[in-house]
Amino acid sequence: xxxxxxxxxxxxxxxxxxxxxxxxxxxxxxxxxxxxxxxxxxxxxxxxxxxxxxxxxxxxxxxxxxxxxxxxxxxxxxxxxxxxxxxxxxxxxxxxxxxxxxxxxxxxxxxxxxxxxxxxxxxxxxxxxxxxxxxxxxxxxxxxxxxxxxxxxxxxxxxxxxxxxxxxxxxxxxxxxxxxxxxxxxxxxxxxxxxxxxxxxxxxxxxxxxxxxxxxxxxxxxxxxxxxxxxxxxxxxxxxxxxxxxxxxxxxxxxxxxxxxxxxxxxxxxxxxxxxxxxxxxxxxxxxxxxxxxxxxxxxxxxxxxxxxxxxxxxxxxxxxxxxxxxxxxx
Numbered sequence: 651x652x653x654x655x656x657x658x659x660x661x662x663x664x665x666x667x668x669x670x671x672x673x674x675x676x677x678x679x680x681x682x683x684x685x686x687x688x689x690x691x692x693x694x695x696x697x698x699x700x701x702x703x704x705x706x707x708x709x710x711x712x713x714x715x716x717x718x719x720x721x722x723x724x725x726x727x728x729x730x731x732x733x734x735x736x737x738x739x740x741x742x743x744x745x746x747x748x749x750x751x752x753x754x755x756x757x758x759x760x761x762x763x764x765x766x767x768x769x770x771x772x773x774x775x776x777x778x779x780x781x782x783x784x785x786x787x788x789x790x791x792x793x794x795x796x797x798x799x800x801x802x803x804x805x806x807x808x809x810x811x812x813x814x815x816x817x818x819x820x821x822x823x824x825x826x827x828x829x830x831x832x833x834x835x836x837x838x839x840x841x842x843x844x845x846x847x848x849x850x851x852x853x854x855x856x857x858x859x860x861x862x863x864x865x866x867x868x869x870x871x872x873x874x875x876x877x878x879x880x881x882x883x884x885x886x887x888x889x890x891x892x893x894x895x896x897x898x899x900x901x902x903x904x905x906x907x908x909x910x911x912x913x914x915x916x917x918x919x920x921x922x923x924x925x926x927x928x929x930x931x932x933x934x935x936x937x938x939x940x941x942x943x944x945x946x947x948x949x950x951x952x953x954x955x956x957x958x959x960x961x962x963x964x965x966x967x968x969x970x971x972x973x974x975x976x977x978x979x980x981x
Contacts, residue, residue: 664927667920671934675716678941682712686948706840714839715944715958716937717847717854718903721895723936724857724929726910728892729781731864731925732885733788735799736915737973740896741907743802745780747809749900750832752776754816766901770846774897780805781893785885834906834959836944843902850898857891858933861926864888868923906959908966909936915973939965 683704684690690700722740729738729745740746752772757764787801817829863884866874871881899906913936917928940958943965947956 660922660924661927663921664924664931667917668927668931668934671931671938675934675938675941678938678945679712679716682715682941682945683708685945687952710839710841710844711836711944712941713844713847714836714902715940717850718836718899718906719909719936719938719940720933721850721854721899721936722906722909723913723932723939724854725892725895725899727914727925727929727932728857728860728864728888729910730914731868732785732888732892735788736918737799737911737970738802739908739911740777740892740899741905741909742806742911742970743784743799744805744809745777745784745893745896746900746905746907747806747813748776748778748780749773749897750776750905751809751812752897753901754813758816766843766846770849770898770901772897773901774894777897777900778890778893780809781889781896785889832904833957834904834962835947835955835957836903837955839902846898846902850895853891853894854933857888857895858929860888860891861924861929864925864929868925904957904959906940906962908962908970909939911973912966912969913939916969 680692684692686708688700688703690696690704696704726739729740729743730736732738733743750773752775753769756768756772760768783805784802813829813832863879866877866879867881867884869877874881914928914932917931917935921927921931940962943961944958947958947961950956950961
């Protein structure tokens with residue numbers, strides 16, 4: 651088998667994976683729509699209550715799960731290239747925490763401006779600040795995998811402490827309720843929140859289309875410049891795009907960890923590192939993972955609902971430990 655045939659076979663593997671993931675997403679979406687505390691049988695005519703249940707509650711939530719999953723997975727894949735670190739993920743390295751701090755600041759000091767759009771803008775600014783800090787530290791100090799991870803974890807601890815202090819001194823019930831939501835939940839999503847989805851969809855599509863650029867960045871800055879890439883300009887565009895996606899995801903569903911870590915890393919292990927195929931596949935797989943996780947959070951308990959962030963953490967934490975042990979020799 652010559653080189654051209656090898657490339658063709660590898661491309662076919664990516665396409666087969668995309669078709670398989672897409673089919674699984676369609677099936678899981680159908681199951682998600684009909685399953686729940688009230689099971690709706692698709693083979694009989696639905697009542698008015700069942701139609702309202704699907705249209706007003708389950709469909710907005712399903713779309714939110716797919717949007718957030720796709721955004722976090724693509725953001726994680728992009729951060730792993732930008733930082734040169736397979737352990738990079740918005741939740742672990744503090745980017746999501748920066749978004750949550752910005753939202754708490756808005757609710758604590760500017761409650762009159764606490765609208766979904768203002769929340770999204772604040773979350774984007776917070777995520778961008780922390781992303782810029784991490785990228786700058788990683789590039790200027792040339793940190794190893796473990797050191798960069800420790801810096802990110804420290805920033806995450808700092809953001810959680812700020813949020814905890816705000817909750818402790820707050821007498822506002824809405825701020826206390828926000829703490830449950832920041833654990834990761836899309837239970838309160840309705841159609842009005844999907845204005846955010848419409849606003850971030852062009853950014854998501856643009857970032858998915860940057861796979862070839864990321865492939866060149868993976869070769870190193872010198873090679874990327876020789877191939878005609880304005881590395882400084884492209885890097886900051888990618889940073890802004892990641893911040894927008896992470897900020898909007900936090901504004902929609904709180905802090906949902908490990909999606910951006912587990913999805914792109916496992917896909918790289920299974921299929922390769924070609925970002926022009928990895929990014930769109932990560933978007934579909936991330937949506938699939940979050941739809942599945944939210945289905946568990948809705949149906950695991952009879953009289954209550956698990957926070958979505960708890961479910962994704964339960965799924966992702968063992969994978970993270972395995973990845974950390976696998977990379978223990980990085981200095």
